[in-house]
Amino acid sequence: MRHFGRITAAAAFALAAPFAAPASAEDITIGGLFPFSGPNAVYGDVLSSGAKLAVKHINADKMLSGELSIAYEDTQALPQPAVVAMQKLVSVMDVPFTLSSFTGVSKAIAPIGGRNEVVMVNGGGVGPDLAELGEYFWNVIPLANLEVRASVPYAVQEMGKSKFALIYVDDPLGASILAEIESVLEEVGGELVSEMSVAPSAQQFSGLAAKVRSSGADAVYIASYGAQQVQIAKQLRDNGVDAQMISYSAYGVPDAMSLPENEGAIFTAQAVQLDSEDPVTKRFVEDYRTEFGEDPAPYNVNYYNATMLFAILAQALEEEGKEITGANLLAKRKEMGSFDLVGGNVSFLDNGTLLFPIDVKVIEGGAAKTLATVEIK
Amino acid sequence: MLALQLTLTGLQAGALYALTAVGFSLIFGSTRVFHFAHGATFALAAYLFYAVEAAGYGFVPGLLASFAGAIAFGLAIDWFIYRPIQRDEGSFFTVFVASFGIGIVVQNLIGMIFGRSFVTITSPLSRSREILDGVYVAPLAGIAFVVALICLVALGLFLRTTFTGKGLRALSDDPELVRVFGLNPRYLSAAAFAIGSALVVPAAVFTSMSSGLNPAIGHHVMLISLAATIVGGIGSIPGTMIAAFIFGLAENLSLLWFEPQWSEAVVFAILFAAIIARPSGLMGKSAAR
Numbered sequence: 233m234r235h236f237g238r239i240t241a242a243a244a245f246a247l248a249a250p251f252a253a254p255a256s257a258e259d260i261t262i263g264g265l266f267p268f269s270g271p272n273a274v275y276g277d278v279l280s281s282g283a284k285l286a287v288k289h290i291n292a293d294k295m296l297s298g299e300l301s302i303a304y305e306d307t308q309a310l311p312q313p314a315v316v317a318m319q320k321l322v323s324v325m326d327v328p329f330t331l332s333s334f335t336g337v338s339k340a341i342a343p344i345g346g347r348n349e350v351v352m353v354n355g356g357g358v359g360p361d362l363a364e365l366g367e368y369f370w371n372v373i374p375l376a377n378l379e380v381r382a383s384v385p386y387a388v389q390e391m392g393k394s395k396f397a398l399i400y401v402d403d404p405l406g407a408s409i410l411a412e413i414e415s416v417l418e419e420v421g422g423e424l425v426s427e428m429s430v431a432p433s434a435q436q437f438s439g440l441a442a443k444v445r446s447s448g449a450d451a452v453y454i455a456s457y458g459a460q461q462v463q464i465a466k467q468l469r470d471n472g473v474d475a476q477m478i479s480y481s482a483y484g485v486p487d488a489m490s491l492p493e494n495e496g497a498i499f500t501a502q503a504v505q506l507d508s509e510d511p512v513t514k515r516f517v518e519d520y521r522t523e524f525g526e527d528p529a530p531y532n533v534n535y536y537n538a539t540m541l542f543a544i545l546a547q548a549l550e551e552e553g554k555e556i557t558g559a560n561l562l563a564k565r566k567e568m569g570s571f572d573l574v575g576g577n578v579s580f581l582d583n584g585t586l587l588f589p590i591d592v593k594v595i596e597g598g599a600a601k602t603l604a605t606v607e608i609k
Numbered sequence: 610m611l612a613l614q615l616t617l618t619g620l621q622a623g624a625l626y627a628l629t630a631v632g633f634s635l636i637f638g639s640t641r642v643f644h645f646a647h648g649a650t651f652a653l654a655a656y657l658f659y660a661v662e663a664a665g666y667g668f669v670p671g672l673l674a675s676f677a678g679a680i681a682f683g684l685a686i687d688w689f690i691y692r693p694i695q696r697d698e699g700s701f702f703t704v705f706v707a708s709f710g711i712g713i714v715v716q717n718l719i720g721m722i723f724g725r726s727f728v729t730i731t732s733p734l735s736r737s738r739e740i741l742d743g744v745y746v747a748p749l750a751g752i753a754f755v756v757a758l759i760c761l762v763a764l765g766l767f768l769r770t771t772f773t774g775k776g777l778r779a780l781s782d783d784p785e786l787v788r789v790f791g792l793n794p795r796y797l798s799a800a801a802f803a804i805g806s807a808l809v810v811p812a813a814v815f816t817s818m819s820s821g822l823n824p825a826i827g828h829h830v831m832l833i834s835l836a837a838t839i840v841g842g843i844g845s846i847p848g849t850m851i852a853a854f855i856f857g858l859a860e861n862l863s864l865l866w867f868e869p870q871w872s873e874a875v876v877f878a879i880l881f882a883a884i885i886a887r888p889s890g891l892m893g894k895s896a897a898r
Contacts, residue, residue, distance in 0.1 A: 273725035
């Protein structure tokens with residue numbers, strides 16, 4: 233009877249197997265941890281569009297033995313859902329590589345990735361401590377300390393603004409920007425006259441505007457992200473704050489650009505020459521415009537580069553007959569040293585961070601215009 | 610001057626909170642349905658106004674669309690979600706979970722239809738003017754305050770003087786007695802949902818012009834409405850209104866002493882203090898007799 237059961241089960245399996253989902257062993261999946269719901273959902277589409285274009289290019293060029301795809305997971309830009317999503321990617325989907333975004337999210341998933349030897353590449357979070365999350369955590373974006381070091385001296389020395397108010401979100405990113413601004417202002421002769429932290433979920437800032445006005449600040453640095461950063465800007469202007477608004481790369485999203493109250497605001501972003509003749513950049517820019525009908529923003533570049541970086545490393549591993557694992561990807565990155573990505577030939581610092589020059593941009597007529605490019609050493 | 614400025618800002622916030630909280634209080638007090646999707650009604654009303662206004666049809670059509678959408682949504686939830694659950698003797702908790710789910714579904718639908726970005730209606734009414742040295746007030750703040758007072762006084766008169774209003778008050782006291790007197794609780798329940806949903810519209814419209822919208826905006830509205838309903842006394846419209854103004858003022862005046870990140874915590878500290886000191890709320894009826 234026991235034999236009959238086994239035979240029946242085996243027969244059922246044999247019959248069912250051909251009709252099961254086509255499980256191609258050669259197909260390769262990597263993870264994508266982005267916010268697709270909640271107040272920061274706007275970043276989900278912005279961050280994933282560059283990665284989607286990279287997948288299209290990689291598969292069109294047949295860089296890998298199988299089709300590459302990205303398993304997207306919704307983090308809501310919050311650490312707790314991100315940890316659940318990362319566990320799924322690591323334990324269920326067994327990915328060797330994942331894209332990450334947001335400082336809090338990245339810090340939450342880093343121990344899981346490190347323990348399981350999964351490479352995590354961040355192209356959106358800018359908290360300076362993202363450079364210290366272990367060798368499996370890489371950054372393809374200049375971190376906020378570098379951005380502050382570009383924008384604050386520019387505002388003090390070129391725009392004559394010396395009294396700063398800082399509005400920062402109460403999370404690791406905000407805390408790190410506070411520390412960096414205090415330090416940079418001291419160096420360049422400015423003064424932090426007011427600092428105000430806001431809860432990540434806060435949406436009412438008219439009272440805060442009153443405090444900014446009473447502080448006498450002539451510049452306000454907004455260190456938030458998502459819908460909140462735009463709400464802060466609008467409510468500051470609506471409530472009589474006419475100080476120069478300054479922010480960082482999170483401002484490079486369409487909501488911030490299109491808000492009339494943001495006219496004249498300055499922000500920083502990594503410098504990318506979109507009109508470069510370098511073939512990788514040219515192809516990316518042309519195809520991005522065709523695919524999405526607009527110029528790519530730095531975030532689009534970052535996640536294109538992050539995904540392309542995986543393909544370059546995985547291709548090299550496959551050519552050597554090596555398995556695509558996190559450990560092998562890490563070893564190959566160290567071995568190869570530099571990569572042809574959008575923006576030119578780039579190399580990683582020892583802490584796994586790519587170094588780019590930083591643009592100081594101003595919002596004019598709903599678009600960003602570069603005021604200065606700062607070389608970061 | 611900062612204290613005066615924060616008081617004025619607090620009154621503006623309180624007026625908006627009062628309009629949303631009173632709607633929730635009316636529904637909860639009359640029907641005992643924990644209408645968590647009230648926040649979704651707010652978001653829907655705000656986005657409908659935004660869509661019509663941004664499409665160039667103007668303020669009045671936007672306002673009408675917002676009223677129509679909010680009332681239709683409130684009635685639809687009452688008829689198609691809550692009543693079948695209650696008919697099947699679903700518990701208070703089942704209704705709450707259903708309502709919570711609707712809130713999430715609506716948030717995601719708004720994100721799918723209108724996008725997940727921040728949107729706002731640019732209006733000169735939201736730009737502040739200096740009325741005293743260092744004191745700025747936007748015309749919208751005054752309008753919001755006056756509209757809130759008109760709506761709340763009108764609601765008070767409606768509940769006290771009209772047959773349906775008296776029925777709603779009776780429904781909150783004793784639904785069985787309402788049946789004995791030949792009144793239709795279903796009709797009264799629908800009236801509560803229609804009026805409660807309509808009350809969020811002015812606040813939703815003002816919010817779309819002042820602080821702007823994102824699909825998740827309903828959550829904050831719901832939290833404040835819930836807290837104001839409990840602190841004011843469940844079923845007490847004047848109590849809820851007073852609590853909403855207390856929250857608006859506390860949230861803003863707390864900036865004199867605390868970091869802005871604690872302003873929401875101040876609201877909930879008041880909530881806890883009120884629950885401990887006066888469990889039935891500022892103007893609620895004591896359960897212990």
